[in-house]
Amino acid sequence: MKRFVSDYLAASVENEDDGGRMRWYPWHSAEYRFNHILNVVGLAADIARHEGADVDVVKVAALFHDISKLEAEQEVHAEEGARVAREYLETHGDYPASFVDQVCQIIADHSYQGSLMDVSLEMRCLIEADILDKIGANGTALMLLRMGYEARTHMDAAEMVERVFQRGHDASHRIVTERGQSLAHQRLKRVKWFREWLEDEVPQMDHEDGLL
Structure with missing residues (x-):
């Protein structure tokens, strides 16, 4: 999965026209984005273990949460990331439908700006980790x-x-x-x-x- 995400990010930048959208900013590089993703995976898994969340769901959601960040507009990158994750999970392995649905729902909603008391524990772990890395x-x-x-x-x-x-x-x-x-x-x-x-x-x- 990590190799897929890394390659996807690199291809996203390579396929951009006119040098890339905001490409001169360091956080728009594939290298930075993949590093951020790995950081979030580690943080989210750490929180999940301490809080009793489903660690596997959290880690996979974290790995895919920003996969479309470099190719989609900010407002839709979460939904696009969920789409890419679903396509990958449904064609690479025999993951239960409930697992795929939960992972993709978390990815799609990870930009949620409301109270984290109102979301699932697994989504809470991902959003908190995303905040912490910044x-x-x-x-x-x-x-x-x-x-x-x-x-x-x-x-x-x-x-x-x-x-x-x-x-x-x-x-x-x-x-x-x-x-x-x-x-x-x-x-x-x-x-x-x-x-x-x-x-x-x-x-x-x-x-x-x-x-x-």
Whole structure:
């Protein structure tokens, strides 16, 4: 399955016209998207094991959740991902129909923005993992890469890391599982520490209050 998803993402970029939609952004590369997917698989499985969810359902849904991210518009990538996952699962192996249906439903709805208390435990695990991957080291690295694309200097680094923290802090309020909250706390603490490290070692960097 991993090889299929990786190859699908690579083909999605290669097939784009005119250099690709937002291709110059690092998060539009097949390499980044596949890395994000693997991170979400690991996080979602971790949460699922701690919370008593169906780990197999969660892992497969996580693996396919962004498979169409590079070829479909944001508004429909979840539904397209569910379609691709269903086609794969129904033609590669003898998976029970109930398993396929559950996996595809989670993928189709993983962009849900409402309360996670209102969704199934398995979907909760996936959505929380998707949030968590954006608020730790991965999100920080992407924000720093963005500095170069926006012609910023390294003196803006603390401000950009602050954005990661604030966005992560806001997004973490959606997380409801005990394991997810613990992981969010750990990640936000490290982002805060990194911002403080930057300010400590680069004397002229802006010292703006904001970290909680």
